[in-house]
Amino acid sequence: MSYELSHLDALEAESVFIIREVVAELDSPVLLFSGGKDSAVMLHLAVKAFAPAPLPFPLMHVDTGHNFPEVLQYRDERVAELGARLHVASVQEAIDQGRVAEEKGPRASRNRAQTVPLLEAIEKHRFNAVFGGARRDEEKARAKERVFSFRDEFGQWDPKNQRPELWNLYNGRHRRGEHLRVFPLSNWTELDVWQYIAREGVALPSIYFSHRREVFRRDGMLMAWSPYLPLLPGEEVTTASVRFRTVGDMTCTACVESGAVTVSEVITEIVASRVTERGASRADDKFSETAMEDRKREGYF
């Protein structure tokens, strides 16, 4: 018999170990579930880690109010199927109550505004471990983040003062009011995630696959036309066959032209692609070279 393990099995084993460590050592975890493919895979791994026992923690979605309806529907279906508990932290509510100022203008996005309701919900429910689906290959600030990433009482990340992380020994100790962000998919790449989705048959929102949609071009990216994104002069709405490579809210997530309707067709396109998923589809990273680091320091995902 062979004792070789495929890269997907090795990644799965590591992620399951991490998720179980959190539940064993931290009494109040929550899993951030946006309905995107990374959180879908993370949820799948979490279910596997404890089955046949039920998922031992609730889910949380930070709802910008500008989400794709297909993604919200998927979120609710998954939650119902698992019998899980879902907390929704609402950006709209935070804006209405004056706790967050909304960006103005045609390029306004609620991306950055998510940090406030996220941190408020963590404080309110006293979560001390927050699972996120971020991967180190996504972005260069994330490449330096720990699996167990410590946050102070303001939810801040201090990249220059991170705990060394050795072997598979994770340090989850913290004081009351502080918390840990935990990233079980740290060592996965976009391709690993898709290969795992194919292998495990993980369900995804329909917008990850080719569909007809009204779109327009902005800053070299193809944006979904919606009431949340007013057109600028010269911008024109056309209909195209597109799919999404990442799923944030409608104001900062772009799509790519694609005819891929199955997971294996998506994988074929990714292998041939010459642009990263965030480069192709995330307006939120394009503010500056360190846009992600800046947001992460404030307490972003």
Add this chain to the structure above:
Amino acid sequence: MELLRFATAGSVDDGKSTLIGRLLHDTRSILEDQLAAVERTSRARGDEYVNLALLLDGLKAEREQGITIDVAYRYFATAQRKFIIADTPGHLQYTRNMVTGASTADLALILVDARKGVLEQTRRHAFLASLLRVPHLVLCVNKMDLVGFDVAVFERIREEFRQFSMKLDVADLSFIPISALGGDNVVTRSERMPWYQGSTLLHHLENVHIASDRNLIHVRFPVQSVIRPMSSKFPDYRAYAGQVLGGVLRPGDEVMALPSGFTTRIRELDLAGRPVAQAFPPMSVNVSLADELDISRGDMLCRPGNPPLVGQDLDAMVCWLAEGVSLLPGARFALKHTTRSARAQVKQLHYRLDVNTLSRDETSPRLGLNEIGRVTLRTTVPLFFDEYRRNRHTGSFILIDEATNATVGAGMINGPAV
């Protein structure tokens, strides 16, 4: 497709970032928008060439200061393997960073500038790789283009390093002459060094045999948690969740639980309800046993004839990772070993090791940041451990400062203290 984790180490300006950039570029792992961003930044900074190091330095402070602060993880894959690179900076906090990167590495890649030869830093990096027992070591002699691709230069460096490495515990050592800038012997074979008959770096990374690096003999299964659904659908399901750190487990095998010492048989192995025929490192599984025993987190399953060492007194090498606070005899810390947590007191600091000369300073009263020493520890509860050289996972621990909760020490167990 197998997974290979490797750590890179090098001295300042030896071309490590260029080499990693070259590996990523030539395996088509750098995509157009990443390259465009680097080109933009290079131009804005007035660099003469596209500075591939910018691909790797992600934090604001790193870009401003032109240095790498922290371990960065990089990913690429070929048709043979998926690779995880732990890129550890050579100068700042080198010990802390290299020890971190090396702790999970199957292979360490150390760079030498062909013009400078083996430096103090080279010896330091090689020593740390051997201390952390990284199974495979590759010395890349870089910048061969700047010494006219001279075989004599390469052989002189190889001989010098080989002499030094005899003092270390290195199981597998390879030497590759390269030019990261020109791509010679990185991904494609160099026509400018016909005297070199060995593998290119990528070919070596793709083919080095790592399957035997794990310990498949001594069964070690530290229990992470107990899975008990207590539902009408699974009224009797009770299994121990964990990751296999050594040996091979199969249904029917006799196992002993520690600390109780009771023996029973494995009834079933599964993950998420799917039966698993055999479990070996690093698989995460659920183990169901034939008898109901009192087993909880921090306990360990092993084979009855082949148990780990059990004890509260450890002889260990400790690498100190904390600024400001030192390791002093008498100090107490929280200790994490496998899935077991304890408190530990430093009974004795035997010596501080000079990582440049490998000499022992037996008069040192403390260990400061980035220093390594040999200590005796006493723990509040017994640990189930192996010598680090037998099993990197059951032989390692971390020390945590109970006041700040910071991870302050990394430990490798030599054996029980006598």
